[in-house]
């Protein structure tokens with residue numbers, strides 16, 4: 046998505062300006078054409094040579110350089126830019142932008158360009174929360190600027206508070222989201238479930254599975270980058286929450302079912318990539334279950350221990366029933382859909398270790414899905430925890446596609462490519 050995109054990165058004189066080096070480097074590595082413009086005060090913190098080395102392009106700063114080149118170039122830069130990112134945005138530059146002032150190359154380009162403006166303010170807490178700064182940011186937002194909120198954390202002063210410069214991954218997420226806002230999922234609301242569920246046995250143990258959540262998180266990020274409003278319902282995973290998606294963290298299958306049913310009425314698509322446990326312990330012990338010991342000797346006994354399990358709700362199965370107007374079974378009464386506002390495209394996942402095609406086709410039929418993505422989790426390059434996936438995609442009309450091994454980012458793109466035409 047970033048290949049050959051023209052991005053101007055404006056650097057202000059904030060203490061976090063050194064962190065913007067990493068962002069420029071990552072953008073360049075992703076193939077973007079990055080033009081860095083530094084304010085005079087930014088040069089007090091980082092030398093232009095550092096940004097020139099990382100961007101592989103010359104750095105602009107002095108609008109008044111004697112050759113006249115910068116003066117001539119700034120209009121060209123402004124016209125060609127697809128995005129202007131200001132990182133870190135100081136209180137000073139934010140104030141200037143809000144009032145349309147153009148006393149340096151960065152503010153001049155900001156006024157001259159029609160590219161979207163993305164700001165990442167970073168400063169001492171009192172400067173950030175000051176009504177003047179907040180009013181200036183509100184003005185910029187009203188004019189369409191995108192603002193990545195600073196994080197709460199340790200500031201350069203040593204104080205803890207709001208004002209911290211976001212991580213590079215967050216800024217990259219915001220850049221992708223802004224560049225993709227008019228994509229083929231613009232205006233759509235989609236729900237993605239991810240990760241595995243954890244079904245408690247007692248306060249410290251659970252029945253779980255090996256799902257890492259990588260496939261679901263990639264699906265969420267891909268949809269965000271194509272303009273969708275994404276609701277990510279995630280089981281416990283070791284992945285950071287992606288920027289710009291609405292996160293709902295759950296633990297159990299029942300909680301996942303409730304979260305899905307909360308958002309289903311005005312969703313356009315539901316992709317159930319979560320590995321939802323089929324069964325949960327019938328009873329959850331209130332206290333930690335202890336080892337069994339013989340009363341006389343206190344020795345550990347080798348007795349067997351068993352856990353009774355009961356079936357969890359089948360979220361897509363219930364949904365199929367509810368959509369047909371049927372009644373869900375006694376223990377499967379969770380999905381309530383008062384009135385779906387639009388046709389809901391439903392995509393299921395099947396993780397199989399044998400008879401992949403038969404099981405997948407049966408699941409697609411049984412759950413009345415639009416698409417079913419099946420992967421053989423016994424392969425080393427596919428399934429749980431891997432960064433690649435080898436999937437078969439089954440369509441409602443019986444067609445089957447056998448996709449090559451791909452990074453999960455590519456699989457996510459392939460799935461949305463097939464969902465988009467179904468949205469109508």
Ligand SMILES: Cc1cc2nc3c(=O)[nH]c(=O)nc-3n(C[C@H](O)[C@H](O)[C@H](O)COP(=O)(O)O)c2cc1C
Nearest residue numbers: 057058059060061084086087135136137138167168
């Ligand atoms: C050591 C030091 C650190 C600073 N850090 C910040 C900062 O993090 N955020 C901010 O808004 N201003 C910060 N300032 C103040 C700005 O440098 C000052 O407002 C300057 O005029 C900004 O110019 P510019 O917006 O043209 O880059 C800092 C100043 C100093 C001396």
